[in-house]
Amino acid sequence: MRKPRLVVIGNGMAGIRTLEELLEIAPHQYDITVFGAEPHPNYNRILLSPVLAGEQSFADIVLNPLDWYAEKGITLHLGKEVTQIDRPRRVVRCADGTEAPYDRLLIATGSSPFILPVPGKDLDGVISYRDIRDTEIMIETASMKRHAVVIGGGLLGLEAANGLKLRGMDVTVVHLAETLLERQLDSTAGKLLQQSLEARGLAFRLSHQTAAILDDGNGNVRAVKFSNGEEIDADLVVMAAGIRPNTTLAEAAGLYCARGIVVSDTLQTYDPRIYAVGECVSHRGVAYGLVAPLFEQAKVCANHLALMGIGSYRGSVLSTKLKVTGIDLFSAGDFLGGEGTEEIVLSDPASGVYKKLVIRDDKLVGACLYGDTADGAWYFKLLRDGRALGELRSSIMFGESSVGDVGTQGQNRASAMSDTDEVCGCNGVCKGTIVKAITEKGLFTLDEVKKHTKAASSCGSCAGLCEQILMSTLGSTYDATPKEKAVCGCTDLSHADVRRAVREHHLTSHRAAFDFLEWRTPNGCATCRPALNYYMLSTWPKEAVDDPQSRFVNERVHANIQKDNTFSVIPQMKGGVTNPSELRRIADVADKYQIPMVKVTGGQRIDLLGVKKEDLVSVWRDLGMPSGHAYGKSIRTVKTCVGSEFCRFGTQNSTQMGIDLETMLANMWSPHKVKLAVSGCPRNCAEAGIKDVGVIAVDSGWELYVGGNGGIKTEVAQFLVKVKTADEVKEYTGAFLQLYREEAYYLDRTVHYLDRVGLDYVKQRVVNDAANRRALYERLLFSLDGLPDPWQARINGAQANEYRPLTSTVPMSVEPATA
Amino acid sequence: MTQSKPIWLHVCDVDAIPRLGTRVLTHPSGDIALFRAESDKVFALRDKCPHKGGALSLGIVHGEKVTCPLHAWNIDLTTGEACAPDVGCAERFAVRIDAGEVYVSLDEAIGTEVSAATAAA
Numbered sequence: 001m002r003k004p005r006l007v008v009i010g011n012g013m014a015g016i017r018t019l020e021e022l023l024e025i026a027p028h029q030y031d032i033t034v035f036g037a038e039p040h041p042n043y044n045r046i047l048l049s050p051v052l053a054g055e056q057s058f059a060d061i062v063l064n065p066l067d068w069y070a071e072k073g074i075t076l077h078l079g080k081e082v083t084q085i086d087r088p089r090r091v092v093r094c095a096d097g098t099e100a101p102y103d104r105l106l107i108a109t110g111s112s113p114f115i116l117p118v119p120g121k122d123l124d125g126v127i128s129y130r131d132i133r134d135t136e137i138m139i140e141t142a143s144m145k146r147h148a149v150v151i152g153g154g155l156l157g158l159e160a161a162n163g164l165k166l167r168g169m170d171v172t173v174v175h176l177a178e179t180l181l182e183r184q185l186d187s188t189a190g191k192l193l194q195q196s197l198e199a200r201g202l203a204f205r206l207s208h209q210t211a212a213i214l215d216d217g218n219g220n221v222r223a224v225k226f227s228n229g230e231e232i233d234a235d236l237v238v239m240a241a242g243i244r245p246n247t248t249l250a251e252a253a254g255l256y257c258a259r260g261i262v263v264s265d266t267l268q269t270y271d272p273r274i275y276a277v278g279e280c281v282s283h284r285g286v287a288y289g290l291v292a293p294l295f296e297q298a299k300v301c302a303n304h305l306a307l308m309g310i311g312s313y314r315g316s317v318l319s320t321k322l323k324v325t326g327i328d329l330f331s332a333g334d335f336l337g338g339e340g341t342e343e344i345v346l347s348d349p350a351s352g353v354y355k356k357l358v359i360r361d362d363k364l365v366g367a368c369l370y371g372d373t374a375d376g377a378w379y380f381k382l383l384r385d386g387r388a389l390g391e392l393r394s395s396i397m398f399g400e401s402s403v404g405d406v407g408t409q410g411q412n413r414a415s416a417m418s419d420t421d422e423v424c425g426c427n428g429v430c431k432g433t434i435v436k437a438i439t440e441k442g443l444f445t446l447d448e449v450k451k452h453t454k455a456a457s458s459c460g461s462c463a464g465l466c467e468q469i470l471m472s473t474l475g476s477t478y479d480a481t482p483k484e485k486a487v488c489g490c491t492d493l494s495h496a497d498v499r500r501a502v503r504e505h506h507l508t509s510h511r512a513a514f515d516f517l518e519w520r521t522p523n524g525c526a527t528c529r530p531a532l533n534y535y536m537l538s539t540w541p542k543e544a545v546d547d548p549q550s551r552f553v554n555e556r557v558h559a560n561i562q563k564d565n566t567f568s569v570i571p572q573m574k575g576g577v578t579n580p581s582e583l584r585r586i587a588d589v590a591d592k593y594q595i596p597m598v599k600v601t602g603g604q605r606i607d608l609l610g611v612k613k614e615d616l617v618s619v620w621r622d623l624g625m626p627s628g629h630a631y632g633k634s635i636r637t638v639k640t641c642v643g644s645e646f647c648r649f650g651t652q653n654s655t656q657m658g659i660d661l662e663t664m665l666a667n668m669w670s671p672h673k674v675k676l677a678v679s680g681c682p683r684n685c686a687e688a689g690i691k692d693v694g695v696i697a698v699d700s701g702w703e704l705y706v707g708g709n710g711g712i713k714t715e716v717a718q719f720l721v722k723v724k725t726a727d728e729v730k731e732y733t734g735a736f737l738q739l740y741r742e743e744a745y746y747l748d749r750t751v752h753y754l755d756r757v758g759l760d761y762v763k764q765r766v767v768n769d770a771a772n773r774r775a776l777y778e779r780l781l782f783s784l785d786g787l788p789d790p791w792q793a794r795i796n797g798a799q800a801n802e803y804r805p806l807t808s809t810v811p812m813s814v815e816p817a818t819a
Numbered sequence: 820m821t822q823s824k825p826i827w828l829h830v831c832d833v834d835a836i837p838r839l840g841t842r843v844l845t846h847p848s849g850d851i852a853l854f855r856a857e858s859d860k861v862f863a864l865r866d867k868c869p870h871k872g873g874a875l876s877l878g879i880v881h882g883e884k885v886t887c888p889l890h891a892w893n894i895d896l897t898t899g900e901a902c903a904p905d906v907g908c909a910e911r912f913a914v915r916i917d918a919g920e921v922y923v924s925l926d927e928a929i930g931t932e933v934s935a936a937t938a939a940a
Contacts, residue, residue: 452904458890523839523857526879526886526893549839553877553888561888565874613877801835805843806853808828808923 003031006305007092007102009082009249011036013045014278014294015108016064021302023072024489025520029306032074033100035092038131039079041066044442046291046474048135049324052163056439058132063442075100085253087271104273104305107250107261111243111279111289116151120213125221126237129160138238142167145235149173149224151210153180155322157240158193161202162324164238172203172232174210174224176241184320184331188347189354189370196327196352205232213237245280245287260287265312267301277301284315292316295444303492308518310492319380328369330376333383334358335366344397357397362388364396375399377467388758400464423465426458431469438473446470461712488527490519495531495745502535508544509536524550531746534633537669538741541783548799554631557802558790559616562609567616569608571625572666575640575658575678576604582625589622603637603675605630617803620791626666627791633747635668636675639687643680643697652697654680657726661695664730665737667787668780671744671753674737689717692740692750693733698722702729706736706762707754715751718759721767735766735773738780825913825924833859833919841876841885844923851912851923852876854896856883861914862896863923869894869907 006022008015011034019032036042040062047061069076077098084093091101113128115121125141127134142148142164150161153175161171173180179190180197194204209227213234216222223231245260256262256270260282267275267283277297279289288294293316300313319332337343337358346355351371357379358366363386367379378400382389389396417423419432437443437452449466450456456463486492493501498517507513513532514524524532529550536544548556559567571586586606590598596610605628611619620627629635638661641647643654658678668674677688678695688694690710694717696703701724708717720736723729739762744753754762766773794803836842836855843866844851850866852875862883866876873889883896893902899911913924 521882523881525881525884526891529879529881549837549880552879557877561877563871563889565872565877801837801842805845805850806831806835807845808830 003029004103005101006030006032006104006106007100008032008034008106008108009085009092010106010108010110010278010280011038011040011042011076011078012108012110012278013042013063013291014110014298015106016042017295017298018106018108018277018301018305019072019074020064021299022305025302025308026306030104032072033077033102034069034074035077035080035082035094035100037079037081038133040132041069041076041078043132045131048129048132049159049163051132052135052138052160053166054163060439082249085249085274087253087274090273102273104275106301106305107269107274107276107280108278109246109249109280111245111287113239114242114244115239116210116241118210118212120215120221121239123213123215123221123237124219125235126213126239128239129156130243134238138164138236139167141236142169146170147172147233148236148238149232149234150238150240151224152240152242153177153204153206154240154242155181155184155320157238158197158322159324160238160240162197162200164236165200165202169236170203171201172205173197174205174208174226176207176209178207180204180206181322181329184322184368185329185370186336186356186368189329189331189356189368192349192352192354192370193322193327193329197324243279243289245282247280250276250280258282258285265300265314266304267297267313268304275301275305283313286315288316288318290318290320291444293318308492308520310518317380317384319376328371328373330369330373330379331367332376332380333364333366334360335368337366341365344393346397355397359389359393362390362393364389373472374468377471378464381467387755390758423469424453424455424458424462427454429453429455434466434469435473438470443470444474459712487531488525490521490524490528491517493517498532499535499539499743499745502532502539506540507536508540510547510550526552530555530633534669534671534746538671538783542786548802555633556799557613557616558627558631558794559611559613560631564610566610566612568630569611569616569619569623570601570605570628570630571623572628572662573605573625573637574662575638575655577640577655577659578606585623585625589619592622593619601630603630604639605637614803614805617794617800621795625791626789629667632669633672634670634674635662635665636673638662638665639675639677639691641678641680641685643678647680649683650680650697651699652680652702654678654686654695654697657695657697657702657729658686660726660730661733664734664781664784666784667789668737668741668784670737670741671746672749674740674750676733690714691717693717693736695729695733700724702726704729704732704736707751707759709749709751711749718754720759720763731773731777732766734780735776736762738776739765741780741783742776825926827915827922827924830921830923833861833916833921836861836921839880841878841880843874843876846925848925850874850876851925852885853914853921853923854880854885856880856896859916861916861921863912863914864894864896864899865910865912867909868892869901869909870905875909 042064044061044063050056080094080098082092083095091099093099113130127137148164148169148171150157150173153173161173165171179187180194181190211227212225213221214223214225221234221237224234225231247257247261250261251257261269261276261280263269263276263281263283267277269276278294296316297313300311303311322329341358341360344357353371356368364382369376417431421431423429423431434453434455443449446467456466487495530552533547533550554560559569593615595608599607601607638658640655640658644650644652674692676693677686677691679686679688680697688696690708694705694708703722704720705717706720709715740750740753830844836853838855839857842853852864852866854862864875866874868875868887870892873887875885877888878885884893886893892905894909899909901907915922
């Protein structure tokens with residue numbers, strides 16, 4: 001059977017990105033033909049400015065070399081401009097007669113520079129700034145001529161002006177508006193920018209309208225004349241007064257266009273066989289001229305071309321960065337503000353720093369930074385997340401570092417770091433390595449950086465820093481991580497989507513889930529399988545069946561894997577209390593199995609390290625103690641102080657409370673590990689302030705704190721409620737943990753969950769609504785009821801094969817006939 | 820490459836390996852990991868990740884790949900090669916299934932003929 005044919009008009013970033021996304025999810029679906037008007041393979045148009053400035057060469061910015069097209073079996077027509085789309089016959093035609101029939105057509109014709117309709121616009125020496133050809137002309141002219149005039153004080157114009165200046169020309173920027181970059185900056189920041197560009201030797205004519213471009217008598221440009229009669233010399237005029245979507249071809253084919261080819265949320269034009277992406281489209285009335293939105297469109301479009309039919313494009317929030325080395329500016333969202341908004345402004349003109357944050361209804365809606373943009377990525381994230389600021393408001397202006405960030409050792413200023421500074425402490429990745437990978441391999445997203453450099457792929461605490469490096473390396477090319485991230489490469493659905501589907505469609509097996517949710521892979525991967533397993537077990541307790549093959553090794557064998565493939569064994573020691581008989585058994589086991597190390601853990605237990613997998617079951621049998629679950633996304637331990645039984649300051653029996661809580665929560669699976677602590681007085685010797693649930697005894701009862709974390713990033717637990725009785729401690733603790741178990745995304749700790757839903761929501765569900773609290777508590781007890789101690793179950797013979805190696809000494813008597 | 824006919828060692832019944840699961844075959848030359856895909860195809864690799872020596876038999880099997888438990892490298896079960904962008908290769912052994920029984924050939928290198936035999940089986 002013939003494969004359907006996909007023809008792509010436009011060999012630029014949007015079209016080719018769509019193909020890359022498509023080939024990733026449906027590599028063999030189409031016979032693909034690409035037409036490109038330029039004689040080059042796909043290159044990173046955004047990096048033309050560094051090429052002009054002499055910081056990179058053309059070879060550096062090629063994204064897909066010719067080999068790539070050959071490898072993917074794509075027919076590539078370079079230097080051929082498509083002049084007709086024959087919709088009735090479903091054929092595209094070029095000026096030279098080349099034809100290609102299509103079943104699906106993708107239009108990615110990009111945009112053209114807007115050429116001012118003034119006399120002299122066609123003279124030699126008048127160019128636009130869109131492609132590598134324009135860049136080459138500018139480089140060539142700069143080596144021979146002196147005066148350059150750039151018409152347009154937008155991003156492109158300023159980057160062109162800066163590049164020409166660096167190449168030795170005298171440059172004047174002509175701009176119609178009163179300040180530069182008026183669409184990206186407010187007037188204060190615009191003036192600061194103008195000052196620093198003037199300091200670099202650029203001249204400006206603001207509020208000036210170009211009336212004509214004058215001829216030297218030989219058809220070359222000589223000067224630019226303004227509407228006020230003034231003239232300035234010019235050997236080169238660069239038109240950078242904006243772009244217009246390239247719709248001529250589409251319009252001629254009768255496709256509906258309105259300042260762009262009009263597309264739906266699935267990137268379809270009015271002809272359902274024809275899709276369009278990139279700068280040539282108009283989506284919900286907006287035509288985008290930056291790259292990040294194009295990539296978001298490409299992803300959705302590819303999904304529909306692959307006939308998966310999931311995902312829709314709903315528009316993008318933009319951020320901007322000027323790619324002029326040494327000038328830091330950043331803006332995003334509604335940075336101008338206006339009715340109903342409030343502004344926080346920091347202005348220090350002497351040191352060239354200006355920051356404005358715009359807030360509406362306690363949410364960050366816009367940011368405009370000049371001079372210090374280190375927190376741009378962070379503000380952009382807050383903006384996209386739409387998270388309520390609350391207490392953050394008082395410190396937000398001082399940046400992410402002011403809210404505490406132990407994990408990155410305070411070095412959260414990507415641009416200030418040197419290439420040899422370590423970014424990822426887990427995998428030893430330096431800034432230079434990341435920047436090199438971004439530029440050489442053409443990486444655009446945090447996920448790609450993780451994959452190629454391993455940075456941020458272990459503990460993830462440097463993910464923010466990596467995002468900053470991406471942003472400062474790519475400028476506006478940066479493709480911010482989408483708000484609703486897909487669970488993994490097997491699906492486009494987010495954790496929220498999957499959780500909802502498991503509940504609403506009563507999914508209780510991996511097979512059912514994969515089929516219903518149309519997973520791309522036959523049986524998932526090591527990322528999604530454990531997540532799904534947890535969602536089904538937590539949503540349908542006693543009904544969904546645990547799948548050992550979808551458990552990470554630790555949870556499958558019930559011990560913690562070490563670097564040499566041995567395991568650590570930590571028996572349960574409720575509340576950190578033990579006795580001589582247990583200690584003797586532990587000592588005997590350590591002797592008998594020649595345990596290389598016996599260590600006291602941070603959770604007040606004893607760890608036997610270096611146990612061989614095949615010894616695990618015997619070790620457990622000899623210990624005669626239940627599993628401490630020190631290996632799972634599960635309840636870990638309840639740390640306690642000694643409390644009122646012995647301590648002269650103790651107000652309540654914290655040790656017994658710890659033991660009771662640990663008994664109640666025995667064998668509990670959760671989205672991530674769960675740690676508790678109970679302190680007998682506010683001196684807090686059990687460190688309850690950094691636990692998922694911390695209980696602090698006071699004379700009149702117990703205070704409960706939630707969402708603390710002593711790990712990657714230290715987080716202080718937040719006060720939830722004060723209660724009087726031990727039973728209440730259990731009920732509130734249980735209800736909070738059940739809410740977390742039911743609603744958090746897999747691998748989110750309680751602090752991440754709280755960050756997402758807010759403490760007020762949790763208080764409302766657990767504290768204010770007594771009926772709901774009891775219901776949650778009962779659901780927790782129900783789902784824990786009857787869960788066996790996993791070690792005892794294995795001593796009794798469960799999963800025996802898991803621990804038993806195979807041996808073979810018997811050769812086959814008959815050899816295979818075909819060998 | 821060995822040109823002589825391979826010697827096939829009987830290992831176990833197919834059902835002794837769980838679907839999308841693994842077993843370890845101990846051998847004087849080092850442990851060998853056996854993997855069973857959902858399709859009931861069985862693969863054998865040296866039980867040692869080319870990255871830092873993690874036991875592949877302790878990984879999660881998906882499609883025809885296994886994810887190493889130590890640092891989550893993905894290894895292609897059909898070739899033993901690490902999936903891009905990681906680079907490395909785990910030693911691969913031919914597997915034959917006959918009447919529901921699994922046989923492994925421990926000959927050093929796998930020739931194309933043996934691979935064909937595996938596919939035919």
